[in-house]
Amino acid sequence: MRKVIVFGIGIMLLWSCNNSTEKSTKHQGTESQTEHHHDESSEAIELNNGEKWLVNEEMNPIVLKGEELVNTYIKAGKTDYKTLSEQIKDQNSKLIKSCTMDGISHDELHKWLHTHLEIVKALGNETDATKANEIVLQLQHSYQNYHKYFN
Template sequence: MKKTIFITVILSALLLGCKDNKNTNENTNGTEKINSVPKQNTKKINVQTTAMNNAWVNEIKLDDGSKWQANLETTQGVEKMLDLIKSSNLKTLEDYHSLASKLNEEKNFIVKECTMKGASHDNLHIFLVPLIEKIEDLSNTSALGQATMLTYRIEENLKGYYNYFQ
């Protein structure tokens, strides 16, 4: 219960705490709305949720065909998360939950150190929101197969960062 409350607080801070975050934000491609994150049912995880797919790639935009300039801390955080996944010896559900905790710490670092503004910041949110959902689902899953799939989807999400940010 404490984890769920903590994750909800962090997610709320991410979505509401950014200085330039408004319901409608201008970017180079016109007006774009940032949607709020749907509440997750932490008792039972539905494998069809947005956390299990990478639909965010249909929403994210490039900067006039170029990658967005990200702050160093964001890129370092993504690299650390990928390293955590690669270096983890995942055999038990406890291993996956431990990985989720470590990934959550790195995600919190990215959110805390965020200095991006404007359209690059808005597109970072498009990348981060499903990543946050996947990490939360990984920490709450009770099935080993689902944990394996979520970890794979988290890794896909993280690798996708480099298609849109530099």
């Protein structure tokens, strides 16, 4: 069942992004428009000429909410990592649905998101609490990476 859900999220991600050209977009900075593609072979996120990429204002609060959920979970010493996984999946679904980005910034965000989704999937599939705690820390690090590359 979880594989079906993860697959469904992946399909939503691709569908949402492929339809992003139908939505109004904000073009930030000097970013040139490029053909939409998902290059999974190049996973290293790059900065925009040394600067962070701009993320549309609808998406950023959703990422921040997911980060808040993880940080609260850690600070409160919670142990129900399955619930945390479901909450983060919910935020990721909202993030994917709100995607109106295109171009290079969009491609770079997908590099982060692809890895992030894999971490959330691993958390949801984990059965060992000690390993789950390690994965939660990976999630926290994922959000830190987001802030390193995106505004």
